[in-house]
Structure formats: C-alpha cells, structure tokens
Amino acid sequence: MFTVIGAIPRGKVASYGQVARLAGFPNYARKVGQLLKHLPPESTLPWYRVVNSQRRISFASDSDKFQEQKQRLEAEGVTFSGTNLIAKQCFWE
Known part of the structure; x- marks a missing residue:
C-alpha cells in the first residue's frame, strides 16, 4: 500500500479504497x-494525498491535521469548493 501511496502524482489525490484496490486488497x-x-513523523510518504470516497479530507475541519492536509494539497494545485469538496479532476485515474 505504501508503494501505491508514493505513486500518487503531485497535484492528485486518491481515495482510501482506491489505494487498497490498486495494492491488491479490495475492501x-x-x-x-x-x-x-x-506513520512516523519523519516519513516522506505523501499521506496527505489520500482522502475519503466523498472527495473530502477525513479529519475534522476544525483540526490542525485538516488544515495541514488542505494546505499541502492546495500547494500542489488541488482545488476545493467552498464546502471543502475536492474537484473531480484532481482525482488520480
């Protein structure tokens, strides 16, 4: 699964389920x-590129982790709607 996460391109996101399927572990x-x-704090794995199937960040929107993940994604060009919905074109195919 780590290999799949590491392969998600900059500026794209994948869902937890998509990562599992691509790694050979559907469901x-x-x-x-x-x-x-x-993950250890020093990990360079782009964990922030993994989001839920509703095209949203899974952390609570008022948490520091939510803000960190959103900022990292926006820095890579991932776009969000006013309701924090990630644009469809930002999903990795």
Missing part, C-alpha cells in the same frame, strides 16, 4: 487509514 480501505495513522 481494505479502513486498513489504509490505519496504516497512515501510524
């Missing part, structure tokens, strides 16, 4: 989230 979307939750 293991929650496992992707669990793995990302335990």
Whole structure:
C-alpha cells in the first residue's frame, strides 16, 4: 500500500479504497487509514494525498491535521469548493 501511496502524482489525490484496490486488497480501505495513522513523523510518504470516497479530507475541519492536509494539497494545485469538496479532476485515474 505504501508503494501505491508514493505513486500518487503531485497535484492528485486518491481515495482510501482506491489505494487498497490498486495494492491488491479490495475492501481494505479502513486498513489504509490505519496504516497512515501510524506513520512516523519523519516519513516522506505523501499521506496527505489520500482522502475519503466523498472527495473530502477525513479529519475534522476544525483540526490542525485538516488544515495541514488542505494546505499541502492546495500547494500542489488541488482545488476545493467552498464546502471543502475536492474537484473531480484532481482525482488520480
């Protein structure tokens, strides 16, 4: 799964389920989230490029992690609507 996450291009996002499927583990979307939750702080894996299937960041919108993830994505050119919905064209195909 880490290899798939590392392959998500700059400026694109993928869903937890998409990462699981591409890694050969369909129906293991929650496992992707669990793995990302335990990344060491010094990891260079682009964890912030993984979002939920509703095209949204999974962290609470008032949390520091939400703000960090959104800022990182915006810095790469990912666009959001006023309701924090990620633009369809930003999803990795």
